Amino acid sequence: MDFDTTFEAHYPGLVRYCRRLTGDPDAAEDVAQESFVRLFDHGIEGTSDGLRAWLFTTATHLVRDRYRVDTNRRRLLEENPVEPTPGDTPERSLERSEDRARARAALERLATRDREILLMRYSGFSYKEIADAVGVAATSMGTLLARAEARFAEACVPGERV
Amino acid sequence: MTHLDEGTILALRDRGLVDADAREHVDECATCAAALTAAQERADAVAFALRSLDGGPPIDVDAAKAAVRRRLDARREERRTPAPGLSRSLGRAAALVLLASGAVYAMPNSPLRGWLSGDAGTDAAVVESPPPVEVASPEGVELTVPAGGLTIRLTSVQPDQRIEVVWVEGDRASVVAASDSYYAVSSSGVGVDVREGDVRIGLPTGPEPIIIEANGRMVLSRVDGAVRVQGEVVSRDPNGIVFTVGQG
Numbered sequence: 001m002d003f004d005t006t007f008e009a010h011y012p013g014l015v016r017y018c019r020r021l022t023g024d025p026d027a028a029e030d031v032a033q034e035s036f037v038r039l040f041d042h043g044i045e046g047t048s049d050g051l052r053a054w055l056f057t058t059a060t061h062l063v064r065d066r067y068r069v070d071t072n073r074r075r076l077l078e079e080n081p082v083e084p085t086p087g088d089t090p091e092r093s094l095e096r097s098e099d100r101a102r103a104r105a106a107l108e109r110l111a112t113r114d115r116e117i118l119l120m121r122y123s124g125f126s127y128k129e130i131a132d133a134v135g136v137a138a139t140s141m142g143t144l145l146a147r148a149e150a151r152f153a154e155a156c157v158p159g160e161r162v
Numbered sequence: 163m164t165h166l167d168e169g170t171i172l173a174l175r176d177r178g179l180v181d182a183d184a185r186e187h188v189d190e191c192a193t194c195a196a197a198l199t200a201a202q203e204r205a206d207a208v209a210f211a212l213r214s215l216d217g218g219p220p221i222d223v224d225a226a227k228a229a230v231r232r233r234l235d236a237r238r239e240e241r242r243t244p245a246p247g248l249s250r251s252l253g254r255a256a257a258l259v260l261l262a263s264g265a266v267y268a269m270p271n272s273p274l275r276g277w278l279s280g281d282a283g284t285d286a287a288v289v290e291s292p293p294p295v296e297v298a299s300p301e302g303v304e305l306t307v308p309a310g311g312l313t314i315r316l317t318s319v320q321p322d323q324r325i326e327v328v329w330v331e332g333d334r335a336s337v338v339a340a341s342d343s344y345y346a347v348s349s350s351g352v353g354v355d356v357r358e359g360d361v362r363i364g365l366p367t368g369p370e371p372i373i374i375e376a377n378g379r380m381v382l383s384r385v386d387g388a389v390r391v392q393g394e395v396v397s398r399d400p401n402g403i404v405f406t407v408g409q410g
Contacts, residue, residue: 004227012221025218033226037233042373042380043392050386054371057310099214106211122212127176132370135309143169145176150168153204156211 003040010052011036014059017123021063021115023104031066035059053125057133060116106156114148121145166194168201175201241378302338303345303352304364311371313351316361319376319407324360325393327374327382328402329367336364376407 011032018028035058038044044054107115113134120130127141136144166174166184173180174188175198188194305312312335316325330336337345337352340359345352354361365372365384374382381393382403391398393405 003231007227007230008223011223011226015221015226016216019218020212020215023215029221029226033230033233036226036230037237040230040234041237042383043390044383044385045388045390046386054385061310096214096217099211100217103211103214107215118208119212121176122209127173132309140169142171142173142176142180143167146168146172149172149204149208152211153208156208 006039006048006051007036009048010055013052013123014055017056017119018059018063020107020119021060022067023107027063027066031059031062034062053129053133056120056123056125060120060133064112064116102156106152109155110148110151114144114151117141117144118148118152165191166197168197171197171201174198175205301341302336303347303354304334304336305347305352306333307335307366307368307370307372309370311373313373313375314363315351315353316374316376317353317355317378319356319361320358321409322406323356323358324396324404324406325374325376325381326360326362326402326404328362328364329400330364331367333366333368334364335366335372336362338362379407381405381407 014032014035015028018031019025022028022031032055035055038058039051039055044051046054107118110118113136116134117130120133125133127145128138130145131138131141166187170180170184171188171194174184188198314335314337319325335352337354339354339361340357343357344355346354363374369387372382372384373380376393379392381391382405383390383392389403391403391405394408396404396406398404
């Protein structure tokens with residue numbers, strides 16, 4: 001795949017994943033771009049799915065390195081408050097803001113690996129691809145994902161009790 | 163009757179690795195069938211909650227493309243214009259700093275251990291420890307290849323210096339260069355500032371991606387099982403590859 005095709009196929013999805021992972025749109029763009037720089041700089045080749053998995057894995061590791069210390073993440077959240085979406089009524093804007101804050105807080109309560117597993121799964125990756133990215137056995141992925149989902153849902157989804 | 167555990171239920175839901183017995187069981191067991199339905203409902207709720215995080219400024223793909231091209235150009239330009247006589251000492255310095263970090267990490271009660279494990283005055287439940295750093299010995303380095311892959315960065319490599327890659331059984335990679343070479347190991351890679359003489363690299367035959375860089379340029383990659391050498395190949399057989407980096 002050439003530069004333009006690869007970029008257009010995978011960049012938006014990678015930025016969305018990084019936004020979920022970091023909570024910071026600027027950092028998300030930076031990490032996504034650095035992942036693409038490394039992909040092209042190293043001349044990595046493969047199928048579209050293979051390149052996508054490589055990009056997400058690289059981005060996951062970059063984010064992990066960048067936010068190794070918890071205080072960095074907390075400070076980031078304070079610096080990036082939830083912004084209203086244009087066109088929303090004040091009530092809807094408030095509701096959306098609360099939903100987002102609840103989801104973000106629930107993600108932050110997860111351990112780093114659980115957060116990565118959850119977000120990669122909900123970006124459409126297979127258990128094998130996630131296992132390769134985070135460095136665990138694919139056979140234990142169901143158990144790890146169950147735990148991450150349960151903790152996230154308990155903190156975030158109304159009425160969910162585990 | 164023994165019911166399926168939650169992990170198996172989720173693997174069934176997500177078409178992960180489960181054996182045929184589990185599939186048969188859920189067809190016959192009302193309790194596990196209900197658990198599978200509940201897991202699907204929870205997945206829908208989690209997906210909905212995660213979508214609430216997708217707001218923010220629109221993604222400008224064209225601007226990002228231009229930014230990536232600029233970064234690539236800058237990186238390649240940096241490689242083309244090394245400061246004369248500086249790269250070798252910088253390579254040694256970088257390797258020493260990383261090696262020193264590893265040595266400090268290895269000390270009992272090292273502050274670096276606290277920092278790496280994320281509990282330096284923070285909530286340890288949120289930040290997990292990274293994989294342990296392995297300290298290289300002066301004679302070479304050996305480490306387990308991480309599931310996400312391994313990058314070996316060689317510096318101070320001469321154009322005609324032979325790099326010998328040998329495929330090995332197991333999951334351990336190794337790098338051995340001349341006795342006064344400098345080694346540094348992190349959780350995802352190995353850095354070696356090499357002296358004169360052959361460099362011998364043992365790589366497991368597994369599926370993990372492997373990249374070998376020499377003086378900042380990729381000279382060998384293994385992705386999806388395909389091995390690609392961008393140096394000058396001296397010999398190649400099923401046991402391994404011998405190559406030089408050439409003039410680049």
